[in-house]
Amino acid sequence: MKKFSLYIVFISFLFACEETIDVDLKDAPPAYVVDAWINDKMETQVIRLTLTQPYFDAGEYESVTGANITVTSENKTFEFIETDPGYYEWNPVTSADRIETIGSRYQLNVNVDGEQFFAESELRRVPPVDSIKYTYKEERNQFQPEGYYGEFLATDPVGSGDTYWIKAYKNGELLNNPFDLNIAYDAGFNEGGNIDGVVFIQPIQDAVTPLNEDLDEIVPYVPGDSLHVEIHSVTHEAFAFLQQVQIQTQRDGGFDEIFAEPLENVSSNIIKQNTTSNVQVIGFFNVSAVSGRGRKLVE
Missing domain, CATH: 2.60.40 (Immunoglobulin-like)
Incomplete structure (x- = not known):
């Protein structure tokens, strides 16, 4: 019973205690x-x-x-x-x-x-974008409503070590919020995936449908919308840079920030x-x- 009581106190502490702290930061010389x-x-x-x-x-x-x-x-x-x-x-x-x-x-x-x-x-080098397609999907949950979802198809060339930045444009405008950053190592997410010389994996293909302003719901395409997808080749150093940008910018906020990597x-x-x-x-x-x-x- 003591252990249960301590657990309740700990949870109450996390969610009930709130204090505003003003941080006096010294201005560093501009870079x-x-x-x-x-x-x-x-x-x-x-x-x-x-x-x-x-x-x-x-x-x-x-x-x-x-x-x-x-x-x-x-x-x-x-x-x-x-x-x-x-x-x-x-x-x-x-x-x-x-x-x-x-x-x-x-x-x-x-x-x-x-x-x-x-x-x-x-x-x-960079592979060609073979095709763009739209798939109509039923509502899956609050985050994924019913509608048309975009997708691109492309095949990574044979030979390990190609790195890319995939950019999507809806109606001519770049999808440019932090969660739109879509990068690939060969046909997968990173070097450890060992996915070479095949079609890009499904999560990379699907990451061309935008989110709403609150970044909490996908916004499906509607008839009349256009989707343009570009694959940009990048160096290994640039890929590592973009990975770091993902870590620093793709943050949900709230309770998750307790476990997030520190800003740097x-x-x-x-x-x-x-x-x-x-x-x-x-x-x-x-x-x-x-x-x-x-x-x-x-x-």
Whole structure:
């Protein structure tokens, strides 16, 4: 009987005690943030340069202007021109100008405020998206209502070690909440799955139907909606970065947070040239090959 009483007291303690604690955090010097995810598509490529801000400050990040940014390969140099504060763009004019040649290595170079940053990435292969389909499903539970669910089909090429970021667009808009982040190692979730050279596993195929604003219910497609799916090849370093982003952002809140991993900075492949400088830089650089396919839902 004593053990039972103690258990009740413990549960009451967890759910009844609530106290607001004001944390006085010291402001750290701002760090440069390099957001450089570019690809081989014949469209404007954008690199963004900003500064970090204090944790409790809301609003837009401070843009960094006046930088000199280039991406170079063995025989090409792509110069990114600032078009808006903090936004640096390069436009391929012809197919000969585009980023290409699987296996080529690219180097990012950033010169700003007397500082120099660089990073490297390899352009890796990507499989085609074979098809897009919609399946009508009956209501399963409160989280999965009745309606049309999207799905893509693609086959990972033979040879272990391919890594991807799968992006889905509903009616032309990227599905971009934390739980939409869909990555794959070969045809599975991670290296330990040993799933190579086959069709992507079902949970990866199915993760292209959006959630509502509260992230607590799937929103099925309706006739007239369109779904476009892109597969972006990423390096192993970029895959590890995205895994860390998943851990840090896919949080349900509430009681689950007691058992969640602590918040921490994710890794970066951006390196500063001047090792004696106190300036900090974070962010990531990756060059992707992209395949894609879209389909409109017609009843």
